[in-house]
Amino acid sequence: MEAAAANLQYEPNRTASALRTRRTGLIGLVVNTLRTATFHTIAETLQCWAAQHDYQLLVCTTGGDPAREASFLQTVRQHHFDGVVIAGSGANTDLVNALVQAGHAVVTMNREVPGSSAPSVMSAYETAARMATEHLLDLGHTRIAAIEGPPEVTSGRLHHAGFLAAMTAAGLPVLDELVWRGPFTPDFGRSAAGELVGLPEPPTALLVTNHEASFGALPVIGDGELRVPDQLSVICTEDEPFYAWWSPPVTTVDNRAALLATGAAELLLAQLTGGPDQPLQRAEVVAPVLVERGTTAPPP
């Protein structure tokens, strides 16, 4: 590996040679944020994979801004990156397809890019929310609240569908006052949890599928008058180290971010090594798993 050749006197001119061979050894990764465990895990897993295969992973975080993402995708093209993994805004379909067309290895993940011709790896969001709701139903809960992401985002839409499906299958109504759908922020979780625990008749169980909101919701619940899990059960989706460190540790439906990343790496490698007649269109879905910890129990 070149890594060991720490002597700059020997310097193959990679920029010039890239113009000839289109092999720079660079892989890009777009993420919306570096602040959540799913994205850390994706970045760290792909970085290890890249190092093992003599590629270098360059990570771009965009705050979910399609324009910053577009700018990075231009860099991927102009600097002849060999490939790119996009766990991004869901926008920029034209740029994604142009990269595929130009022969770059491209994988989208985590959020749909509608109309994209690149293979994708997605979380089974609907399944995750359904499994989480079924876990609460199995414990005997009927008055179940939910704090969810916005309806216009893939995960927000699908998580809601999974919650709805499980409640409907159990013959239970989904009550407006118990369902909060909003932005991916701790602030939203804080206010939603505050409203829910302050209800004259609070829920006996809470499903949080809005990951960032859980960071605001959990402290409100932990400091509140409802004891967890005796009076209020809580379950989240998308595992996170912090959940295991909370008191009591938080029951979760794990989206298995490392497996998502491994799937993306495999789809990338197939393109990097497979040549132009490789069949491209593939959509993988990673199944979630229930991780029972201490925040769920039968209703009081």
Added chain:
Amino acid sequence: MEAAAANLQYEPNRTASALRTRRTGLIGLVVNTLRTATFHTIAETLQCWAAQHDYQLLVCTTGGDPAREASFLQTVRQHHFDGVVIAGSGANTDLVNALVQAGHAVVTMNREVPGSSAPSVMSAYETAARMATEHLLDLGHTRIAAIEGPPEVTSGRLHHAGFLAAMTAAGLPVLDELVWRGPFTPDFGRSAAGELVGLPEPPTALLVTNHEASFGALPVIGDGELRVPDQLSVICTEDEPFYAWWSPPVTTVDNRAALLATGAAELLLAQLTGGPDQPLQRAEVVAPVLVERGTTAPPP
């Protein structure tokens, strides 16, 4: 900004033009991990700064491996990045100096690169540990334990010196059985905390300057028989959102990662715009602040 020009038909050949002008608009950032809040904050802060100044930040995470870091520094050189911020292993002095020599803007931060000629921004690790210890001393503690990083790493060495200085100034002994120095892992924190709370005469206060170890130590303490803060006070260094969400929220000496990153950005910008006669050698130190939350109180 080019970001908006999402039309790949117009494609200035950046690779070729870089060979002429040495202006690619790319800034590199090396971090050891993307799993801790200090590194997220550094990456996100620099990313926002870069977007504002029409640069693109490409992040490389190395697991602290000097060879992977070296490989990335080669990429910085070979792809004519305009600059690089290194919050890395502390190794690779020769590569760092070669980049400075070759006219790249270079800033090191967080960990010393001995012999480096690049300007640096550092945390005041010694001050942070001294302030944390003094907070415990002011509350009346004398039997104070510490979970620290390894002595061969800048932060491990300096945090220990700060702890020692405060204890010595107070005329108190530092007892071998109460000081644990080891790797930056939750596992180390878990076992160190287990030993400390299991002592026949446990400490009344604990300073955790090994950030990763705190993630293992806090759950052990939270689940243990010593009530926090009535029987055991706990203070950490290097703030982290999780600390505010713990029950009770964790008192911390905040290293102010965003300020560290802003300092690095300013030193970078000075080089990017200042031309070759810019005085390079500068070492900035960011002062920490005490954030009193719920885990520290007078001894029982």
